[in-house]
Amino acid sequence: MRVLVVGGGVAGAAVAYFAAQGGAQVTVVDAGIHAASHVPSALLNPVRGQSGQVDGRALEGLALTWALVRELEAAGWSIPHGQEGVLRPVPDERTRAKFARNLPPALPHRWLTPGDFPASLSPGWPHALLIPAGGWLDGAAFCAGLLDVSGAEVVRGRAVAWDAHSITLEEGPRLQGDALVWCGGAVGSGWASEAGTHRAGTLLTLDRPATALPVSFGAYLAPRAGGTGVLGATFEVPTPTWQEPTLPAASLRWLLNRGDALADLRGVRVTGRWSGIRLSGLVAGRQPDGVWRLSGLSSKGFLLGPLLARHVAGDVLRETAT
């Protein structure tokens, strides 16, 4: 069976990996630009946002992503990551109560009080939730490792048309397969002129990690490959179409203020900037036109992307074989 995949971000790379594991021959067509998955340091944080929501699939997703990291490293890939936990400081009792209500008993966690806080955390937080199973990883390395280990053929180019069994590339050639999975992310949705909820964000790269553990509330500080760090958030007002991400001066000011609220940034130097767009509105399954789709991973690309890709790839193989 030949499976065609449009997009080589975490969704497409993971679909390719699981489809190949299931015995399919896989071809991935990837334009190789504007992948949200190339976020320099992605958090694996099951306790989301400022209300502490935990997705019902988060624990399974977390375990699968870490298992894949171990598998890729065993296969010789270096995937910069840290699995030492994520710290979620909360600003008041009300927020703590909200977080506590949402925590599933199966999720290992510990509430810290100021006496136990890491020295790097800025003063003023009354409580912090430590999630030992969380962490961070290098998005681009993870995707490249998955694609490589899958053995998929990777075609660099842009698909301009597709249906349930074929892809037409911008340069003209047409690829044929038994099934097609569309994983084009935010930029692909924009190229396809779809309406959607696109949200831009920025990571400032830092010359060193401002905190040993990733720390997240509003924005996040996290270690990154090579002993460096990031300060980032997805914070721009959503737009209905994909737009080249920018960093307005007011956003830069906001991000630096959020960073200061999390840790003492004196002495830390900003070395660069990475901006991307993520797409909301999860779709995982076969569409009425017969094209399969995994998109709209929002801010949970690395937490849930591989798990959802395993489901989609399994369904593709099962339903295409019958």
Ligand SMILES: Cc1cc2nc3c(=O)[nH]c(=O)nc-3n(C[C@H](O)[C@H](O)[C@H](O)COP(=O)(O)OP(=O)(O)OC[C@H]3O[C@@H](n4cnc5c(N)ncnc54)[C@H](O)[C@@H]3O)c2cc1C
């Ligand atoms: C600032 C920011 C911070 C984030 N932080 C986190 C985090 O901490 N933790 C987390 O889990 N998630 C995080 N995310 C979200 C995460 O990055 C996304 O959910 C995820 O990367 C989306 O993956 P994807 O594979 O769907 O799309 P993408 O990674 O965008 O990949 C799509 C790929 O498809 C290609 N493509 C599209 N259309 C075509 C076409 N027609 N032909 C050929 N190729 C095509 C593109 O070039 C691209 O390479 C963050 C996102 C942003 C923007």
